[in-house]
Amino acid sequence: ETGVTQSPTHLIKTxxxxxxxxxxxxxxxxxxxxxxxxxxxxxxxxxxxYREEENGRGNFPPRFSGLQFPNYSSELNVNALELDDSALYxxxxxxxxxNANTGELFFGEGSRLTVL
Amino acid sequence: KQEVTQIPAALxxxxxxxxxxxxxxxxxxxxxxxxxxxxxxxGLTSLLLxxxxxxxxxxxxxxxxxxxxxxxxxxxxxxxxxGDSATYLCAVRRASGSAxxxxxxxxxxxxxxx
Numbered sequence: 741e742t743g744v745t746q747s748p749t750h751l752i753k754t755x756x757x758x759x760x761x762x763x764x765x766x767x768x769x770x771x772x773x774x775x776x777x778x779x780x781x782x783x784x785x786x787x788x789x790y791r792e793e794e795n796g797r798g799n800f801p802p803r804f805s806g807l808q809f810p811n812y813s814s815e816l817n818v819n820a821l822e823l824d825d826s827a828l829y830x831x832x833x834x835x836x837x838x839n840a841n842t843g844e845l846f847f848g849e850g851s852r853l854t855v856l
Numbered sequence: 857k858q859e860v861t862q863i864p865a866a867l868x869x870x871x872x873x874x875x876x877x878x879x880x881x882x883x884x885x886x887x888x889x890x891x892x893x894x895x896x897x898x899g900l901t902s903l904l905l906x907x908x909x910x911x912x913x914x915x916x917x918x919x920x921x922x923x924x925x926x927x928x929x930x931x932x933x934x935x936x937x938x939g940d941s942a943t944y945l946c947a948v949r950r951a952s953g954s955a956x957x958x959x960x961x962x963x964x965x966x967x968x969x970x
Contacts, residue, residue, distance in 0.1 A: 744899075746899075771956060773956060773957070775958075780962070781962055782860070782945055782947070782960030782961050782962045782963055783900070783945075783947075783958075783960050784960075785957045785958065785959070788956060788957065796956075796957055798957065828897075830899060830900065832900075834956050844888075844890065844902060844905045845890065845902070845956060845958060846902060847892075847899045847900040847901075847902075848899050849898055849899040850898070850899045852897070
């Protein structure tokens with residue numbers, strides 16, 4: 741069983757640019773969520789996708805958007821990058837199967853975004 | 857709005873000590889609580905998951921307890937080792953809504969000295 745994988749691992753952008761981060765969920769997991777973790781802080785919930793639709797969103801502006809594909813992989817897109825967007829972006833997936841009610845989330849290694 | 861607090865922010869102990877990390881949350885209407893480990897610059901590794909109806913969970917040298925009514929959880933690490941050095945995060949999932957949204961604390965940075 742493969743785990744959650746994210747790409748790229750590191751990237752550098754300049755203010756005003758756009759970025760796309762990618763996530764492949766753990767095998768059999770159809771729910772994917774994204775988190776932003778600033779240095780020294782706990783992760784903050786951005787949004788969640790289930791069956792290709794957004795079904796939950798945290799306190800993030802519309803320039804943070806996402807997609808989920810039929811194979812359950814997902815993308816996080818951020819437009820008009822700001823300096824404060826510099827952070828570790830984490831993707832998490834969870835299972836719909838017999839243990840769905842446990843609600844356990846499994847995280848990837850993250851994508852480190854630096855905005856200059 | 858759910859708020860999660862972890863105390864202490866940092867902890868340094870000699871190898872072999874037993875230790876307790878604390879987590880408190882303001883809204884007791886939770887679905888579950890999850891403890892994670894994070895190594896520097898890395899993702900989160902799930903350690904223990906406690907459902908709201910449970911009191912504790914154990915895995916190896918780790919034991920996590922949950923007192924939902926008082927809004928508290930503890931992570932007990934027995935016989936600490938230098939390899940346990942990492943940041944430990946607790947997170948709660950709210951009881952309502954379909955989104956599996958977690959609210960995290962800021963973590964406790966643990967250093968185990970050889």
